[in-house]
Amino acid sequence: MSEDIYGLLANLDPVLRHPTRFAIVTLLLFSGPQSEGDIARKLRLQWGPLTTHLRRLREAGYVEVRKDITFRGPRTYVRLTDKGIWAYNTYVETLNKIVSLARRIQTQDKCVEE
Amino acid sequence: MIDKEVLAEKELAEITRRMIIYRFKIYSATTILHLALIVTSFVFMITYIVPAFSSNVLVNIIIFTCILCVAFGTAILMGGVFRKSLESLSALTRIPQEHRQRVHAVFTVAYSVPILLFYFVPPFLPGWYSYAWFLALIVSNTIVYFFYERAMNKYVPDLKLKIYLTWTLSAALSTPILAAAIIVAPSKAWAVAFVLYFLTVALASLREVWSAERIL
Numbered sequence: 230m231s232e233d234i235y236g237l238l239a240n241l242d243p244v245l246r247h248p249t250r251f252a253i254v255t256l257l258l259f260s261g262p263q264s265e266g267d268i269a270r271k272l273r274l275q276w277g278p279l280t281t282h283l284r285r286l287r288e289a290g291y292v293e294v295r296k297d298i299t300f301r302g303p304r305t306y307v308r309l310t311d312k313g314i315w316a317y318n319t320y321v322e323t324l325n326k327i328v329s330l331a332r333r334i335q336t337q338d339k340c341v342e343e
Numbered sequence: 344m345i346d347k348e349v350l351a352e353k354e355l356a357e358i359t360r361r362m363i364i365y366r367f368k369i370y371s372a373t374t375i376l377h378l379a380l381i382v383t384s385f386v387f388m389i390t391y392i393v394p395a396f397s398s399n400v401l402v403n404i405i406i407f408t409c410i411l412c413v414a415f416g417t418a419i420l421m422g423g424v425f426r427k428s429l430e431s432l433s434a435l436t437r438i439p440q441e442h443r444q445r446v447h448a449v450f451t452v453a454y455s456v457p458i459l460l461f462y463f464v465p466p467f468l469p470g471w472y473s474y475a476w477f478l479a480l481i482v483s484n485t486i487v488y489f490f491y492e493r494a495m496n497k498y499v500p501d502l503k504l505k506i507y508l509t510w511t512l513s514a515a516l517s518t519p520i521l522a523a524a525i526i527v528a529p530s531k532a533w534a535v536a537f538v539l540y541f542l543t544v545a546l547a548s549l550r551e552v553w554s555a556e557r558i559l
Contacts, residue, residue: 238349251352255359258434261427314434321356328353 234334237327244289245320249274250282254291254309254317262308283307291316361558363428363435364502368555370428371506372548374421379544381414383537436499449490457482468525473533477514477521477540484511503554510547517543 245251252272257263263271269279286292291313295306309317388410433443461479466472488507495504517539524535 248348248352252355255355259359259363259431261431309434318435318437321353324349324353324356327349 234327234330237323237330241323242316242320244285244291245316247282247285249278250286251320253282253286253307254313257292257307257309258314258317262306264304264306266304268307286313289313289316360435363431364499365555365558367428367432367502368504368551368558370425371504372551372555374425375506375510375544376548377421378418379541381417383541385410385414386537387534432499432502438495438498442494442498445494446491449487453483453486453490457486469529470525470532474521474525474536477536478518480540481511481514481518484514501558504551505554506547506551509550510543513543513546514539 245254253268256268256271265279269276283292287294291310293308293310295308297304297306389407458476458479461475462472484507488511492504492507496502521532521535521539524532
Protein backbone atom coordinates (compact mmCIF):
# COMPACT_ATOMS: atom_id res chain seq x y z
CA MET A 230 0.00 0.00 0.00
CA SER A 231 2.87 2.38 0.79
CA GLU A 232 4.22 1.68 -2.72
CA ASP A 233 0.91 3.05 -4.03
CA ILE A 234 1.51 6.28 -2.13
CA TYR A 235 5.00 6.67 -3.52
CA GLY A 236 3.63 5.90 -6.98
CA LEU A 237 0.96 8.58 -6.59
CA LEU A 238 3.48 11.07 -5.18
CA ALA A 239 5.78 10.42 -8.13
CA ASN A 240 2.90 10.95 -10.54
CA LEU A 241 1.91 14.33 -9.07
CA ASP A 242 2.01 17.08 -11.67
CA PRO A 243 5.54 18.59 -11.37
CA VAL A 244 4.27 22.03 -12.39
CA LEU A 245 1.71 22.20 -9.57
CA ARG A 246 3.96 20.34 -7.14
CA HIS A 247 5.56 23.67 -6.19
CA PRO A 248 3.58 25.34 -3.35
CA THR A 249 3.78 28.82 -4.88
CA ARG A 250 2.47 27.66 -8.25
CA PHE A 251 -0.26 25.68 -6.52
CA ALA A 252 -1.20 28.81 -4.56
CA ILE A 253 -1.28 30.92 -7.76
CA VAL A 254 -3.58 28.42 -9.51
CA THR A 255 -5.80 28.19 -6.40
CA LEU A 256 -6.09 31.99 -6.27
CA LEU A 257 -6.97 32.18 -9.97
CA LEU A 258 -9.58 29.45 -9.56
CA PHE A 259 -11.19 31.21 -6.61
CA SER A 260 -10.99 34.82 -7.73
CA GLY A 261 -10.98 34.56 -11.53
CA PRO A 262 -8.52 36.48 -13.74
CA GLN A 263 -6.10 38.64 -11.74
CA SER A 264 -3.47 41.20 -12.60
CA GLU A 265 0.14 40.27 -11.88
CA GLY A 266 0.25 43.01 -9.25
CA ASP A 267 -2.81 41.59 -7.47
CA ILE A 268 -1.30 38.09 -7.45
CA ALA A 269 1.96 39.44 -6.02
CA ARG A 270 0.09 41.44 -3.36
CA LYS A 271 -2.33 38.69 -2.35
CA LEU A 272 0.30 35.95 -2.16
CA ARG A 273 3.03 38.29 -0.85
CA LEU A 274 5.41 37.38 -3.65
CA GLN A 275 8.37 39.27 -5.07
CA TRP A 276 8.25 40.16 -8.77
CA GLY A 277 11.18 37.87 -9.68
CA PRO A 278 9.78 34.58 -8.35
CA LEU A 279 6.28 35.53 -9.56
CA THR A 280 7.50 36.04 -13.13
CA THR A 281 9.38 32.73 -13.03
CA HIS A 282 6.38 30.77 -11.71
CA LEU A 283 3.98 32.42 -14.14
CA ARG A 284 6.31 31.58 -17.03
CA ARG A 285 6.38 27.94 -15.91
CA LEU A 286 2.59 27.84 -15.67
CA ARG A 287 2.24 29.51 -19.07
CA GLU A 288 4.64 27.04 -20.66
CA ALA A 289 2.55 24.20 -19.27
CA GLY A 290 -0.55 25.83 -20.78
CA TYR A 291 -2.24 26.27 -17.39
CA VAL A 292 -2.54 30.05 -17.56
CA GLU A 293 -2.99 32.69 -20.23
CA VAL A 294 -1.49 36.15 -19.99
CA ARG A 295 -3.15 39.19 -21.57
CA LYS A 296 -1.96 42.78 -21.55
CA ASP A 297 -4.65 45.43 -21.07
CA ILE A 298 -4.73 49.19 -20.90
CA THR A 299 -6.79 50.24 -17.87
CA PHE A 300 -7.59 53.63 -16.29
CA ARG A 301 -4.73 53.01 -13.88
CA GLY A 302 -2.23 52.26 -16.64
CA PRO A 303 -1.19 49.08 -18.47
CA ARG A 304 -1.84 45.84 -16.60
CA THR A 305 -0.96 42.22 -17.30
CA TYR A 306 -3.86 39.90 -16.52
CA VAL A 307 -3.45 36.21 -15.81
CA ARG A 308 -6.29 33.78 -16.48
CA LEU A 309 -6.59 30.07 -15.75
CA THR A 310 -7.14 27.94 -18.88
CA ASP A 311 -9.39 24.86 -19.15
CA LYS A 312 -6.21 22.76 -19.14
CA GLY A 313 -5.17 24.49 -15.90
CA ILE A 314 -8.55 23.81 -14.29
CA TRP A 315 -8.36 20.16 -15.32
CA ALA A 316 -4.78 19.87 -14.00
CA TYR A 317 -5.76 21.47 -10.67
CA ASN A 318 -8.73 19.13 -10.17
CA THR A 319 -6.66 16.06 -11.07
CA TYR A 320 -3.89 17.19 -8.74
CA VAL A 321 -6.32 17.70 -5.83
CA GLU A 322 -7.93 14.30 -6.47
CA THR A 323 -4.48 12.67 -6.32
CA LEU A 324 -3.67 14.56 -3.09
CA ASN A 325 -6.91 13.31 -1.54
CA LYS A 326 -6.07 9.75 -2.58
CA ILE A 327 -2.58 10.04 -1.08
CA VAL A 328 -3.86 11.41 2.23
CA SER A 329 -6.65 8.83 2.56
CA LEU A 330 -4.20 5.99 1.74
CA ALA A 331 -1.73 7.32 4.32
CA ARG A 332 -4.47 7.52 6.95
CA ARG A 333 -5.53 3.95 6.20
CA ILE A 334 -1.94 2.75 6.62
CA GLN A 335 -1.65 4.64 9.93
CA THR A 336 -4.85 3.02 11.21
CA GLN A 337 -3.62 -0.44 10.16
CA ASP A 338 -0.28 0.17 11.88
CA LYS A 339 -2.03 1.19 15.10
CA CYS A 340 -4.16 -1.96 15.01
CA VAL A 341 -1.07 -4.12 14.51
CA GLU A 342 0.70 -2.38 17.43
CA GLU A 343 -2.29 -2.94 19.69
CA MET B 344 4.53 9.35 6.42
CA ILE B 345 3.55 12.09 3.97
CA ASP B 346 5.25 15.43 4.18
CA LYS B 347 3.58 18.49 5.64
CA GLU B 348 3.57 20.22 2.27
CA VAL B 349 1.20 17.64 0.77
CA LEU B 350 -1.11 17.95 3.78
CA ALA B 351 -0.99 21.75 3.60
CA GLU B 352 -1.86 21.69 -0.11
CA LYS B 353 -4.74 19.31 0.55
CA GLU B 354 -6.00 21.62 3.31
CA LEU B 355 -5.73 24.63 1.01
CA ALA B 356 -7.65 22.83 -1.72
CA GLU B 357 -10.34 21.82 0.79
CA ILE B 358 -10.67 25.36 2.15
CA THR B 359 -10.85 26.75 -1.39
CA ARG B 360 -13.61 24.30 -2.24
CA ARG B 361 -15.58 25.28 0.85
CA MET B 362 -15.05 28.97 0.22
CA ILE B 363 -16.26 28.66 -3.39
CA ILE B 364 -19.39 26.80 -2.26
CA TYR B 365 -19.92 29.31 0.57
CA ARG B 366 -19.55 32.25 -1.81
CA PHE B 367 -21.95 30.68 -4.33
CA LYS B 368 -24.59 30.14 -1.66
CA ILE B 369 -24.19 33.66 -0.27
CA TYR B 370 -24.35 35.22 -3.76
CA SER B 371 -27.41 33.13 -4.64
CA ALA B 372 -29.12 34.33 -1.47
CA THR B 373 -28.15 37.98 -1.76
CA THR B 374 -28.89 38.21 -5.50
CA ILE B 375 -32.53 37.18 -5.18
CA LEU B 376 -32.98 39.23 -2.00
CA HIS B 377 -31.48 42.25 -3.69
CA LEU B 378 -33.71 41.83 -6.74
CA ALA B 379 -36.77 41.43 -4.52
CA LEU B 380 -35.79 44.58 -2.65
CA ILE B 381 -35.36 46.50 -5.90
CA VAL B 382 -38.67 45.31 -7.36
CA THR B 383 -40.67 45.90 -4.16
CA SER B 384 -39.19 49.29 -3.33
CA PHE B 385 -39.50 50.36 -6.97
CA VAL B 386 -43.20 49.54 -7.10
CA PHE B 387 -44.00 51.20 -3.78
CA MET B 388 -41.90 54.23 -4.68
CA ILE B 389 -43.65 54.69 -8.01
CA THR B 390 -47.09 54.21 -6.43
CA TYR B 391 -46.78 56.30 -3.30
CA ILE B 392 -43.71 58.52 -3.20
CA VAL B 393 -43.21 59.84 -6.75
CA PRO B 394 -46.79 61.19 -7.22
CA ALA B 395 -46.44 63.00 -3.89
CA PHE B 396 -43.46 64.99 -5.17
CA SER B 397 -44.86 66.32 -8.37
CA SER B 398 -48.04 66.33 -10.41
CA ASN B 399 -46.04 67.14 -13.52
CA VAL B 400 -45.96 64.08 -15.80
CA LEU B 401 -42.55 64.98 -17.29
CA VAL B 402 -40.93 65.27 -13.85
CA ASN B 403 -42.49 61.96 -12.89
CA ILE B 404 -41.12 60.33 -16.04
CA ILE B 405 -37.61 61.67 -15.28
CA ILE B 406 -37.76 60.38 -11.68
CA PHE B 407 -39.16 57.07 -12.92
CA THR B 408 -36.34 56.71 -15.49
CA CYS B 409 -33.65 57.53 -12.90
CA ILE B 410 -34.99 54.94 -10.46
CA LEU B 411 -35.30 52.41 -13.28
CA CYS B 412 -31.67 53.00 -14.34
CA VAL B 413 -30.40 52.53 -10.78
CA ALA B 414 -32.54 49.40 -10.37
CA PHE B 415 -31.37 47.89 -13.67
CA GLY B 416 -27.75 48.85 -13.06
CA THR B 417 -27.73 47.16 -9.67
CA ALA B 418 -29.52 44.11 -11.07
CA ILE B 419 -26.93 43.77 -13.89
CA LEU B 420 -24.09 44.14 -11.37
CA MET B 421 -25.58 41.46 -9.13
CA GLY B 422 -26.09 39.19 -12.15
CA GLY B 423 -22.42 39.63 -13.10
CA VAL B 424 -21.18 38.81 -9.61
CA PHE B 425 -23.44 35.75 -9.47
CA ARG B 426 -22.20 34.58 -12.89
CA LYS B 427 -18.59 34.85 -11.74
CA SER B 428 -19.27 32.71 -8.69
CA LEU B 429 -21.09 30.14 -10.87
CA GLU B 430 -18.05 30.00 -13.16
CA SER B 431 -15.61 29.23 -10.34
CA LEU B 432 -18.02 26.66 -8.89
CA SER B 433 -18.32 25.03 -12.32
CA ALA B 434 -14.54 24.96 -12.72
CA LEU B 435 -14.02 23.39 -9.33
CA THR B 436 -16.72 20.78 -9.50
CA ARG B 437 -16.63 19.91 -13.20
CA ILE B 438 -20.25 20.84 -13.86
CA PRO B 439 -20.80 19.80 -17.52
CA GLN B 440 -20.74 22.57 -20.11
CA GLU B 441 -24.25 21.63 -21.32
CA HIS B 442 -25.65 22.17 -17.82
CA ARG B 443 -24.02 25.60 -17.62
CA GLN B 444 -25.59 26.48 -20.97
CA ARG B 445 -28.94 25.07 -19.86
CA VAL B 446 -29.01 27.36 -16.79
CA HIS B 447 -29.69 30.42 -18.99
CA ALA B 448 -32.44 28.61 -20.89
CA VAL B 449 -34.07 27.34 -17.67
CA PHE B 450 -34.17 30.81 -16.10
CA THR B 451 -35.41 32.45 -19.30
CA VAL B 452 -38.21 29.93 -19.84
CA ALA B 453 -39.12 29.70 -16.14
CA TYR B 454 -39.53 33.45 -15.69
CA SER B 455 -41.30 34.16 -18.99
CA VAL B 456 -43.63 31.30 -20.00
CA PRO B 457 -45.63 30.95 -16.71
CA ILE B 458 -46.01 34.72 -16.40
CA LEU B 459 -47.22 35.00 -20.00
CA LEU B 460 -49.63 32.09 -19.49
CA PHE B 461 -51.07 33.59 -16.30
CA TYR B 462 -51.66 36.90 -18.07
CA PHE B 463 -53.28 35.19 -21.08
CA VAL B 464 -55.80 33.43 -18.87
CA PRO B 465 -59.10 35.36 -18.75
CA PRO B 466 -59.34 36.97 -15.30
CA PHE B 467 -61.56 34.91 -13.02
CA LEU B 468 -60.82 36.76 -9.78
CA PRO B 469 -61.20 40.48 -8.99
CA GLY B 470 -58.03 42.45 -9.76
CA TRP B 471 -56.42 39.35 -11.31
CA TYR B 472 -53.76 41.20 -13.33
CA SER B 473 -52.37 43.00 -10.28
CA TYR B 474 -51.30 39.82 -8.47
CA ALA B 475 -51.27 37.05 -11.14
CA TRP B 476 -47.47 37.47 -11.35
CA PHE B 477 -47.15 36.24 -7.76
CA LEU B 478 -48.96 32.99 -8.58
CA ALA B 479 -46.94 32.70 -11.80
CA LEU B 480 -43.73 33.07 -9.76
CA ILE B 481 -44.65 29.99 -7.73
CA VAL B 482 -44.80 28.00 -10.98
CA SER B 483 -41.57 29.65 -12.22
CA ASN B 484 -39.70 28.79 -9.04
CA THR B 485 -40.95 25.21 -9.18
CA ILE B 486 -39.49 24.91 -12.69
CA VAL B 487 -36.19 26.45 -11.50
CA TYR B 488 -36.13 24.05 -8.56
CA PHE B 489 -36.61 20.97 -10.74
CA PHE B 490 -34.32 21.93 -13.63
CA TYR B 491 -31.62 24.03 -11.97
CA GLU B 492 -31.43 23.60 -8.22
CA ARG B 493 -31.80 19.82 -8.12
CA ALA B 494 -29.28 19.44 -10.95
CA MET B 495 -26.79 21.67 -9.12
CA ASN B 496 -27.19 19.60 -5.95
CA LYS B 497 -26.65 16.45 -8.01
CA TYR B 498 -23.37 17.74 -9.46
CA VAL B 499 -22.17 19.28 -6.17
CA PRO B 500 -23.65 17.18 -3.34
CA ASP B 501 -22.21 19.37 -0.55
CA LEU B 502 -23.78 22.49 -2.09
CA LYS B 503 -27.22 21.68 -0.60
CA LEU B 504 -28.88 24.60 -2.38
CA LYS B 505 -32.50 24.94 -1.28
CA ILE B 506 -33.24 28.56 -1.99
CA TYR B 507 -35.85 28.04 -4.72
CA LEU B 508 -37.45 25.16 -2.87
CA THR B 509 -37.85 27.29 0.28
CA TRP B 510 -39.10 30.22 -1.76
CA THR B 511 -41.64 28.06 -3.65
CA LEU B 512 -42.93 26.37 -0.50
CA SER B 513 -43.20 29.57 1.53
CA ALA B 514 -44.89 31.40 -1.38
CA ALA B 515 -47.33 28.51 -1.84
CA LEU B 516 -48.08 28.46 1.89
CA SER B 517 -48.69 32.20 1.91
CA THR B 518 -51.34 32.09 -0.84
CA PRO B 519 -54.21 31.87 1.73
CA ILE B 520 -53.15 35.33 2.92
CA LEU B 521 -53.35 36.59 -0.65
CA ALA B 522 -56.73 34.88 -1.07
CA ALA B 523 -57.98 36.61 2.08
CA ALA B 524 -56.76 39.96 0.73
CA ILE B 525 -58.54 39.32 -2.61
CA ILE B 526 -61.82 38.65 -0.75
CA VAL B 527 -61.54 41.50 1.78
CA ALA B 528 -59.88 44.26 -0.28
CA PRO B 529 -59.33 43.34 -3.96
CA SER B 530 -57.95 46.81 -4.73
CA LYS B 531 -55.09 46.28 -2.25
CA ALA B 532 -54.32 42.66 -3.19
CA TRP B 533 -51.37 43.78 -5.34
CA ALA B 534 -49.68 45.38 -2.31
CA VAL B 535 -50.19 42.21 -0.25
CA ALA B 536 -48.69 40.19 -3.14
CA PHE B 537 -45.59 42.40 -3.18
CA VAL B 538 -45.18 42.22 0.61
CA LEU B 539 -45.58 38.42 0.51
CA TYR B 540 -43.11 38.23 -2.37
CA PHE B 541 -40.51 40.18 -0.40
CA LEU B 542 -41.07 38.25 2.83
CA THR B 543 -40.87 34.83 1.16
CA VAL B 544 -37.68 35.80 -0.68
CA ALA B 545 -36.20 37.15 2.57
CA LEU B 546 -37.05 33.89 4.32
CA ALA B 547 -35.45 31.78 1.56
CA SER B 548 -32.35 34.00 1.53
CA LEU B 549 -31.90 33.89 5.28
CA ARG B 550 -32.24 30.12 5.29
CA GLU B 551 -29.58 29.90 2.57
CA VAL B 552 -27.20 32.23 4.45
CA TRP B 553 -27.69 30.13 7.58
CA SER B 554 -26.99 26.96 5.60
CA ALA B 555 -23.89 28.58 4.04
CA GLU B 556 -22.52 29.41 7.51
CA ARG B 557 -22.51 25.72 8.33
CA ILE B 558 -20.19 24.97 5.41
CA LEU B 559 -17.26 26.89 6.89
